Amino acid sequence: MTAVAVALPVLSLLAAAVSAGIALVAYRRRTRPGALALAVLTLSSAVWTASSAVALGTFDPGTRQAMETLVYLGRGTLPVAWLVFAVSYAGLSDRFSPAHLVAVSVVPATAFLLTATAPLHDLLWTDYRVVGSAVAGVRFDPGPLFYLHVGYSYALIGLGTLVLGWALAGDDRLRSMEGVAVALGSGLAFVASLSWLFGVVPVPGVDPTPMVLSVSCVLFAVVVFRRDLIGRSPAPRVLGRRVALEGFSDAVLITDAEGRVVDANASARERLPTEPVGEPVAGLLDAATAPAAGRHDLRVPTVDGPKPFSVSVSPVRNRFGRSIGSTCVLRDVSGRERREQRLAVLSRVLRHNLRNDVNVIRGHAATADGATADDDRAIAAMERSADRLAGLSRKAGTVERVVAAESEPVGEVDVGAVFGDAVDRVAASYPAVRFESTVEADRPVRADREVLYAVAENLVENAAKHGDGTVRVATSVAADGAHVEVVVVDDGPGLPDQERETLLADTERPLQHSSGLGLWVVRWGVGVVGGRLDASSADPTGTRIAVELPAA
Structure with missing residues (x-):
């Protein structure tokens, strides 16, 4: 027993040195979440254990009781610092205001003042006396506020442990070793404190908690610095998510x-x-x-x-x-709904007026008598303009359907069948053009069928309109099976630079212009189905446009 008693001050000084060292390292890393609170926590432990070591060699009752002021400075500050550290580490510091800190510090601050004035009242203890000969232990009869202070300290430590455990449990990067070390360090100090409270201690009148704190601090030091617990604090992630959510x-x-x-x-x-x-x-x-x-x-x-x-x-x-x-x-989506309604109204009005005007032009052209060659040329020009206006009206409707399909879920479509139908439709309108189609059936892609057909029809029609008599359409499957490519080639003079920019531009610029809506339908439609476009010169002349679509 004597050897154990003599070793107690040494263990207390060792615990104080370890706590002070951790406090210094934590303070140097104070910019990290929880590091400053950890510095205060371990400094409180250092004050508690160092003053306890000195008190163990103080046998004069008056001086020994005065030493309790320093002991309770560390003992009372440590639970508050532990809670603040846990809250800061867990990323909850924005919900723990300075007012909260002041509120939780009222009881420890009151206990410190009562300890400093203990000889003047009986609120903390009565019959304070020094016991033992090898070390100066103390015994006293607890007063009403002593139990309040002890119970309050346990409550703060328990709450902080729960918060820290919640933070550690939610971090998948931490292994079980870190959790065990934190639980063991907290548990040892808690058991030591309870044993002193109930008088079950190896040396009468001596609180073993400061000595046990040396073991707890070593465990915390390993977890905090060796395992970089502070560096892996979830606070930035938790606070970042909250800020993003609120914003x-x-x-x-x-x-x-x-x-x-x-x-x-x-x-x-x-x-x-x-x-x-x-x-x-x-x-x-x-x-x-x-x-x-x-x-x-x-x-x-x-x-x-x-x-x-x-x-x-x-x-x-x-x-x-x-x-x-x-x-x-x-x-x-009320704004989107209004825009869609306005676009639909605008499209219907324009298409209705276009159709009416086209019918008027055609009607007058049909009733003209063509008395001269100039009249015949004028009539032919009117008929061509009427055909172009009719085509523009039809494409405007196609654009409306493509835009409306942008928010709709895509399905599985046979790209070979879609392009085959488009070739048949365009071939009927251009009997003088020779079509060489090698599209294969059973080529499923992820797309909206109506949008994909609009893309196919406009690509094939553009090739037939601007080629010199031959259009080739072919399909192929990428080597990885993730994409299906459709190639449309004509033998015309080639795609003008302005049209190529319209087709392949990354963004839509205000001054960007195309001679018709066909290329816009192709560009927007391919974007809607998640595909990619490429345009290049064909050999020896003409244009080659490739559409890459995601395979189903």
């Missing part, structure tokens, strides 16, 4: 497994007529039931009245793959 322009609702909203971003709170947290998501979306995973078009009540929203629902799963809730992203 997201779309409304976001997070629900639990029962479909009740547990969190919402600022956009959702601003748009929805009621506070969403705590409400069933089905009621907020004015739906009969909570929407299933996927995308839904719903009219949702807002502060400005019901509006159309595109609602994307994704399940939230835990580490075991079990669904514990969902995220609902609400995108206001």
Whole structure:
């Protein structure tokens, strides 16, 4: 027992040295999340253990009781620092304001003041006395505020341990060794503190907690610096996600497994007529039931009245793959809906007026008597212009269908059959052109059939219109099987540079111009189905346009 008693001050000084060393290293890394709080935590441990070592050699009761002031400075600060460290490390510091820090520090600060004035009152203890001959242990009868301080300290340490455990459990990069080290370090100090509280200690009157803290600090040092616990703090990830969520322009609702909203971003709170947290998501979306995973078009009540929203629902799963809730992203599509309505009205009006004017031109041309050769040429010019206007009206309708299909899901289409139909249609309109088609059936791609047919028809028609009599259409499959390529070749003078820029430009520039809508249909249509375009010169003359489409 004597040897153990003599070793206690040495162990306390060792614990103080280890804690002070960790505090210094943590302070040097104070820019990292939780590092500054860790420095305060380990400095508190150093103060506690160092003052305990000195107190163990102080046998005068008055001086020994005065030493308790330094002991309680470290003992009272450590639980607060532990909670702040856990909160900072876990990325919850934005929810722990200075006011919260002041609030949780009231009890420890009061205990420190009561310790400094202990001889003047009996609130902390009575009958304070020094026991032992090898080391100066103490015994006393606890006062009412002593138990309050001890219970409060345990509560802070327990809460901080839960927060830190939650942060470690959510970090897949940390192995079980780190978690065991943190749990073991916290557990040893907790058991030592409880043994002192209930008087089950090897040396009477001596609190073993400061000595055990040396082992805890070594374990924390290994995890924090050897395993770079501070460097792998989840705080940037947690805070970054929260900032991104709050700054997201779309409304976001997070629900639990029962479909009740547990969190919402600022956009959702601003748009929805009621506070969403705590409400069933089905009621907020004015739906009969909570929407299933996927995308839904719903009219949702807002502060400005019901509006159309595109609602994307994704399940939230835990580490075991079990669904514990969902995220609902609400995108206001009222602007898109208005644009689509206006475009549809504009398209219908233009096409209607074009058709009427074309019919008028054709009617007058048919009734003209062609008295002279100039009249015949004028009539022919009117008929050609009427045909071009009719074609423009038809292509305007095609453009409308292509644009409308942009938001629709794609299916599986036989590209060989689509291009074969397009060749047959164009060949009927251009009987003087020779078509060499080697498109193969059973070439499935992922596309909308109507959009793909519009692309095929305009490519083949453009080749027939600008070629010198021969159009070749062929299909091939990429070596990796991921793409199907369709090639359309004509023997004309070649594609003008301006038309090539229209077809292959990465972006649409305001001054970009094409002689017709056909190439726009091709470009937009290929983009809608997720394909790629390439245009080059054919050998010896002409244009070669290749369309690469994703295989089904």
